[in-house]
Each structure stands twice: as C-alpha cells, then as structure tokens.
Amino acid sequence: MKTDIVLSGVGGQGILTIAAIISWAAVRNNLYIKQSEIHGMSQRGGSVFSHLRLSSEPIASDLIPYGQADLILSVEPVEALRYLPYLKKDGWLVTNIAPYVNVPDYPKIEDVIREIEKVPNHVYLDANKLAKEIHAPKASNIIMLGAASPFLNLKYEDLEWAIEKQFARKGEDVVEMNKKALKLGFDEAKKLFNLS
Amino acid sequence: MPVLPLLGDEAVAQAALDSGLTGMYAYPGTPSTEIMEYIQRSPLAAERNVHRKWSANEKTAVEEALGVSYTGKRAMAAMKHVGLNVAADPFINSAITGVIGGLVIAVADDPSMHSSQNEQDSRFYGKFAMIPMFEPSTQQEAYDMTRYAFDLSEKVGLPVLMRLVTRLAHSRAAVRTADTPRPQNQLRLPEDPKRFVLLPVVARERYKILLGTQAQLMRESENSPFNKYIDGEDKSLGIVTSGVAFNYLMENFPQGKVPHPVVKVGQYPVPYKLIQKLFDEVDEVLVIEEGYPFIEEQLVGLLGNPKVKGRFTGDIPRYGELNPTIVAKALNLPAGAVYDVPDVVVGRPPQLCPGCGHIDVYVALNKVMKKYGPGHVFSDIGCYTLGALPPYNAINTCVDMGASITMAKGAADAGLHPAVAVIGDSTFTHSGMTGLLDAVIENTPITVIIMDNSMVAMTGGQDSHAAHRLVQICQGLGVDPEHIRTITPLPRTRDQLAQIIEEEINYPGVSVVIPSRPCVTHTVSRKRKQRAQKASK
Numbered sequence: 001m002k003t004d005i006v007l008s009g010v011g012g013q014g015i016l017t018i019a020a021i022i023s024w025a026a027v028r029n030n031l032y033i034k035q036s037e038i039h040g041m042s043q044r045g046g047s048v049f050s051h052l053r054l055s056s057e058p059i060a061s062d063l064i065p066y067g068q069a070d071l072i073l074s075v076e077p078v079e080a081l082r083y084l085p086y087l088k089k090d091g092w093l094v095t096n097i098a099p100y101v102n103v104p105d106y107p108k109i110e111d112v113i114r115e116i117e118k119v120p121n122h123v124y125l126d127a128n129k130l131a132k133e134i135h136a137p138k139a140s141n142i143i144m145l146g147a148a149s150p151f152l153n154l155k156y157e158d159l160e161w162a163i164e165k166q167f168a169r170k171g172e173d174v175v176e177m178n179k180k181a182l183k184l185g186f187d188e189a190k191k192l193f194n195l196s
Numbered sequence: 197m198p199v200l201p202l203l204g205d206e207a208v209a210q211a212a213l214d215s216g217l218t219g220m221y222a223y224p225g226t227p228s229t230e231i232m233e234y235i236q237r238s239p240l241a242a243e244r245n246v247h248r249k250w251s252a253n254e255k256t257a258v259e260e261a262l263g264v265s266y267t268g269k270r271a272m273a274a275m276k277h278v279g280l281n282v283a284a285d286p287f288i289n290s291a292i293t294g295v296i297g298g299l300v301i302a303v304a305d306d307p308s309m310h311s312s313q314n315e316q317d318s319r320f321y322g323k324f325a326m327i328p329m330f331e332p333s334t335q336q337e338a339y340d341m342t343r344y345a346f347d348l349s350e351k352v353g354l355p356v357l358m359r360l361v362t363r364l365a366h367s368r369a370a371v372r373t374a375d376t377p378r379p380q381n382q383l384r385l386p387e388d389p390k391r392f393v394l395l396p397v398v399a400r401e402r403y404k405i406l407l408g409t410q411a412q413l414m415r416e417s418e419n420s421p422f423n424k425y426i427d428g429e430d431k432s433l434g435i436v437t438s439g440v441a442f443n444y445l446m447e448n449f450p451q452g453k454v455p456h457p458v459v460k461v462g463q464y465p466v467p468y469k470l471i472q473k474l475f476d477e478v479d480e481v482l483v484i485e486e487g488y489p490f491i492e493e494q495l496v497g498l499l500g501n502p503k504v505k506g507r508f509t510g511d512i513p514r515y516g517e518l519n520p521t522i523v524a525k526a527l528n529l530p531a532g533a534v535y536d537v538p539d540v541v542v543g544r545p546p547q548l549c550p551g552c553g554h555i556d557v558y559v560a561l562n563k564v565m566k567k568y569g570p571g572h573v574f575s576d577i578g579c580y581t582l583g584a585l586p587p588y589n590a591i592n593t594c595v596d597m598g599a600s601i602t603m604a605k606g607a608a609d610a611g612l613h614p615a616v617a618v619i620g621d622s623t624f625t626h627s628g629m630t631g632l633l634d635a636v637i638e639n640t641p642i643t644v645i646i647m648d649n650s651m652v653a654m655t656g657g658q659d660s661h662a663a664h665r666l667v668q669i670c671q672g673l674g675v676d677p678e679h680i681r682t683i684t685p686l687p688r689t690r691d692q693l694a695q696i697i698e699e700e701i702n703y704p705g706v707s708v709v710i711p712s713r714p715c716v717t718h719t720v721s722r723k724r725k726q727r728a729q730k731a732s733k
C-alpha cells in the first residue's frame with residue numbers, strides 16, 4: 001500500500017491539521033509515514049503545501065516526485081491547481097471551491113473550475129458553505145478531508161479515531177463537530193460519484 | 197525503544213537531551229527554530245533543568261554553549277545557515293580552543309531560499325573550521341548522528357557541526373529513541389586552563405594541535421558507521437551522494453536497489469578511502485549533493501577530472517534545491533510532470549496580517565516620505581520586510597540582520613537626507629544596538645524606527661529580548677531622551693505617528709521612534725505556549 005498526498009491551501013486554513021489526522025490514522029495501521037511541512041515566510045496569507053506519504057514499505061524521499069501523487073487535497077481552488085505537476089495521470093484532485101481572495105489579480109472562479117474539470121478524476125465542493133450550514137465555519141478543512149477519504153486507502157473508522165485523538169484536548173463538542181464535518185464531506189463526495 | 201513521530205529538527209533536539217545535554221542555546225531562524233522549541237516543551241529538559249532560553253543572537257548562543265563545554269558539560273547551539281555567519285567568530289575559534297564537554301552546533305540550511313536571503317552551504321564552514329561534520333539523510337539519522345556527535349566531540353576534543361536542510365528539518369517521520377537518557381556530565385574545569393586563552397603564543401600551539409588532529413578526523417570518517425560503500429553491478433557509473441540527496445536517489449529505484457556502486461557520505465571530512473575505491477572501480481562518477489557542489493569540488497579541484505560530473509560541472513542544475521525528479525533526469529531515467537500549472541494560477545505572496553501594527557507604521561511613513569521620493573528607507577529582516585511588497589512599497593533594503601541602522605548611517609555619512617532605518621525589536625537586540633551606538637557617537641542624522649511588536653513574530657512568536665526595555669536600551673546607548681519617541685500604532689494614530697516621524701527627520705541627529713503594539717497573530721498562541729511551559733515546570 002502506498003498513498004502519496006499533496007495537501008494545499010493558504011496559510012492559516014488548517015492543512016497541517018489535516019496532515020496530522022491522516023498521520024494518526026496511518027500510524028494506527030502501522031504504516032510508514034513522511035510528512036514535510038512548510039514553516040516560516042509562507043505562513044502569512046501565502047500559499048502553503050505539505051507532502052504526506054503513507055506506505056507499507058519504507059519511504060525514501062520526503063518530497064513526492066513530480067507526476068506521482070495519488071491525490072491533491074486542497075482547501076482552496078487556485079492552490080489546488082498550483083501543485084498539479086505533482087499529480088499522476090489518474091490521480092485525484094479533491095478541492096474546496098470557495099476562493100480565498102487576498103491578491104488583486106485573483107482569477108475568475110469559472111476559469112478556475114474549468115481548469116479543475118480538465119483533470120479527469122476530480123471532486124469539488126463548497127466546503128465553506130457546508131461548514132456554515134453545520135455552524136462550524138472553521139471545519140471546512142475537515143469537510144475536505146471527508147470528501148477525500150475514499151482516496152486515502154485508509155478506513156473511515158480510522159479517520160474518525162484520528163479526529164478523536166487530534167481534538168480530544170479541545171473537548172467532546174469539538175470532536176463531535178469535526179466528526180460531523182468529516183461525514184458531511186464524505187456524503188457530499190459520495191453523492192457526486194455514487195461511491196459506495 | 198520509544199518510537200516518536202519527529203521533525204528532523206526535533207530528532208536532533210531529542211537526541212541532544214538523550215545525550216545528557218546541559219545547555220541549549222539558539223536564536224530563532226527558519227528552518228532551525230523547532231530544535232529549541234522542542235527542548236522548551238520537553239518534560240525531560242524541565243526535569244533536568246536544561247538551559248533552554250533564547251539567546252540575543254547566534255554569536256552569543258555559540259559563546260554561551262562554549263562556556264558550558266568549558267565546565268565539562270554538554271551543550272548545543274542551533275541556528276539557521278545565515279546565523280552561522282553571525283556566529284562565525286566563536287565558531288572558528290572554538291575549534292582552536294577545542295572543547296571539554298561535548299559541543300554540537302546544529303545548523304539548518306535553506307536551499308531554494310524558502311525563507312532566507314541566500315542558500316549558502318554550511319559544510320564550507322565545517323571544513324573552514326577543520327572540525328568533524330555530520331549530514332543526516334533521515335530523521336532517524338538526525339537522531340543517531342547527534343548522539344554519536346556528542347561522543348565524538350569529547351573524543352577528539354572539538355566542536356562538531358550537524359548540517360540539516362529544510363526538507364529534513366521540517367519533515368516528520370517515526371524515530372526510534374533511547375530507552376534511558378544518558379546522565380549529564382559532572383562539572384570539571386579544563387586540565388590545561390591556558391588553552392582557552394588564545395593569545396598568539398597559545399593560539400599557535402592550539403592551531404598545531406588542530407592540524408595534528410586532522411589525520412584522526414579522516415580515520416574517524418573512513419571508519420564511520422555513517423559512511424558507506426554500497427556495491428552495485430553496473431560499474432559504468434559510480435555515485436557519491438549525501439544527506440537528503442541520497443533519499444532522492446533511492447526514490448528512483450524500486451526498493452532503493454541502485455544498479456551502480458554508491459558512496460553515501462554522512463560524516464565529514466569526505467572519507468578518502470571510500471571515494472578512492474569507487475574511483476578505481478567505475479568509468480564515471482556522478483556527485484549528487486544538496487546545496488553547493490561541496491564534495492564534488494573537492495574531488496575535481498581546480499584542474500578538473502573528466503570522470504566526475506555533478507552540480508559543479510552543470511550536469512545537475514547548480515541553483516535551488518534538489519528533488520527526486522532532478523535526480524532522475526541526471527540519471528537519464530524517465531520522470532516528470534503530467535500536468536502543467538494552468539495559466540489562471542496567480543502568485544500568492546505572504547502578506548502582513550490584517551490588523552498588524554506594522555501596517556499602521558508603513559501607512560504613516562509613506563505619507564511622510566512621499567515628498568522625498570523613493571530610496572530613503574533602509575530596512576531589515578522580519579515580518580516588516582513584507583513592507584517592501586505592494587501595496588506598501590515602503591522600504592528599499594533588506595540585507596542581513598541589523599543592516600538597516602548601519603546602512604542608513606553610511607548613507608547619511610555620504611550625504612543622503614533623510615536616512616531612515618526600519619528595524620524590528622528582536623532584530624534590534626540581535627544586532628541593531630551596536631550600529632545605533634556608532635550613530636550616537638557621531639550624532640549622525642538618522643531616524644531609526646523600531647517596530648516593536650514585543651516578540652519575534654516572523655519565526656512564530658518567540659520571546660524578544662527587547663520586551664519592555666527598548667527605551668531604556670536606547671537611553672543607555674546615549675540617544676537623547678527627547679528624541680526617543682514612543683506611540684501605539686493604530687489606524688487612528690497614523691497621523692500622529694506621521695507627525696512624529698516628520699519631526700524627527702527634521703532633527704539633525706540620532707532619533708528613535710518606537711511604535712509599540714503586540715503582534716496580533718502570535719499573542720494568542722504565545723499565551724498558550726507559556727501556559728504549557730509553566731505546566732511543565
């Protein structure tokens with residue numbers, strides 16, 4: 001088993017939380033992991049990404065080679081496209097479609113969607129809107145994790161368990177809210193794809 | 197054996213603790229900051245009362261660490277690559293005095309300049325100082341080598357350099373750690389107290405000793421468990437590699453089975469015998485290393501060797517960090533992207549956070565500077581450097597920590613008026629104070645704006661040595677109290693701030709303007725960290 005994931009978004013959108021949850025779930029399954037993070041300059045409203053590699057065999061490189069990622073999981077649509085060179089031909093592009101506009105030349109969202117649709121295996125949804133619907137505006141990252149959950153080669157229960165681990169010290173309410181967000185993302189993706 | 201998920205930085209820190217560390221000394225700097233932060237969070241460090249407060253700069257950090265070593269105890273200093281420029285003096289000279297307690301200096305390079313002014317390769321410093329050096333490939337090696345380095349440091353009586361790069365420092369993987377940490381060393385003063393007195397008469401002897409140790413260091417390298425000759429059938433090519441470059445090589449072959457013989461260098465000086473063996477067996481040698489062509493240049497020298505290729509010869513790009521794809525190309529293996537980045541993707545540079553006090557200062561400053569035209573504002577390194585980008589375009593320089601005040605002084609000496617310096621509070625105590633003293637002595641007409649957000653924001657909100665004592669420091673350095681002006685930068689005080697700046701520009705001497713308001717982003721996370729630290733005490 002081997003899953004190479006590029007996580008992307010804008011600084012502050014919580015991609016390292018996604019990375020931590022997936023890592024917990026992977027460790028529970030005795031998988032090898034390597035997770036490279038971005039710290040420093042790029043955190044202030046700049047684009048951020050993390051490479052997360054899971055494997056049943058030892059992993060050599062901390063970076064995923066171009067053209068080999070199984071999944072790009074993005075919390076922002078332009079950031080999803082920025083890392084396309086990492087995606088393999090039949091890899092999945094799973095992204096939030098709510099734009100984070102903090103630059104003057106931000107492109108038209110229709111143009112962004114058109115590019116996303118050029119990748120044969122794609123899932124997009126408005127996680128910000130869904131997050132508001134469940135009164136959990138900060139949980140759009142977890143909704144996206146839910147939407148990507150079918151492509152991780154991890155069991156859904158393990159992700160739920162990992163969410164418990166990740167948020168335990170913030171209290172039962174936060175854990176439950178994030179589990180709900182995970183489920184919501186998963187259901188949305190299922191709806192789009194008739195996945196079972 | 198406990199298995200922990202650790203960043204490369206954290207693996208170094210945990211290993212230092214498990215090696216019986218007494219003092220950790222550092223100044224923050226990406227990608228090295230997490231070494232100290234890990235120790236500050238560690239229950240073991242608290243239990244053993246390991247020194248774990250930030251230093252004023254990298255030079256003071258290395259000197260403090262050397263002081264610990266002088267007493268026979270073990271110390272580590274940590275910094276980013278450019279920090280070693282600041283610490284170069286004690287670094288080079290600690291190789292002349294030698295050490296008593298193990299001294300390991302961990303330096304994190306930043307190839308591709310993710311958060312730095314350059315991509316200098318610290319291995320040159322290790323060679324320059326003539327000390328042993330380690331370059332881990334994995335988080336596990338970062339741990340194992342650090343432990344080994346402390347023992348080696350005491351065995352050969354020299355400081356040891358641990359070279360990390362961003363992609364290891366900031367990547368997490370599982371690390372097997374020791375069951376029981378080694379005890380700390382007992383206090384023991386040097387048997388030969390003169391060795392730390394580097395008067396020429398002593399220094400000459402000490403330098404001879406350092407030269408005499410070089411053969412031993414080569415033997416250590418040649419017999420090191422971290423230097424390996426890995427045989428391969430296809431002798432048309434041999435590969436010399438080190439650090440993360442080794443991982444990128446392995447990534448290109450299933451189960452890491454490289455068909456060519458490989459020398460993996462993990463400990464320096466470059467192990468002569470292993471390299472010689474490789475040269476004897478293969479037709480061509482490819483050197484793959486992260487950073488400058490450090491090993492390669494040593495192999496080919498000035499006269500070159502047609503057998504050798506790598507970054508020095510241009511067979512691998514000289515600029516920027518490596519990755520598995522670049523290494524694949526160097527080996528003529530198929531690799532590369534399937535999808536391109538679409539044209540709609542625009543750049544998203546980092547920005548000052550909404551509500552940041554630096555914004556208020558720049559708006560006020562721009563208002564004042566408008567009539568003087570561009571080119572008058574010398575700045576420095578920190579969050580406020582983002583003021584160089586639109587929409588502010590407020591500053592004209594950023595070179596190295598502290599250079600704002602000194603460059604403004606030089607420009608004023610040359611006749612530029614006004615000459616304004618913009619510097620952060622932590623950068624000021626790092627290396628702005630001495631420059632300000634230069635200006636005070638001559639009463640140079642410069643206006644220094646100290647952007648006081650009471651922490652080191654750029655690197656994540658660490659404690660600033662300047663907190664609550666900036667006015668006192670400036671007075672102590674001799675700035676006329678009437679020309680030390682403080683204000684809280686807010687949207688509603690911008691006009692008042694502009695007026696203060698204007699007044700001080702018109703004063704023909706040194707003035708200091710201190711806009712003070714805590715960083716909005718890190719105040720919360722800092723409180724959380726402090727609570728956690730208190731709890732661990």
Ligand SMILES: Cc1ncc(C[n+]2csc(CCOP(=O)(O)OP(=O)(O)O)c2C)c(N)n1
Pocket residue numbers: 223224225226254276278279280282577578579580597619620621622623624647649651652653654655660
């Ligand atoms: C010699 C050196 N050490 C460390 C760094 C990393 N670094 C860049 S800016 C900075 C501190 C900035 O703090 P401050 O001056 O208070 O400005 P702020 O970011 O808080 O606005 C540090 C530690 C560096 N670039 N050079």
Ligand code: SF4
Pocket residue numbers: 044547548549551552553554579580649653654715716717718
């Ligand atoms: S981190 Fe703090 S100092 Fe830096 S830009 Fe944000 S608010 Fe300003």
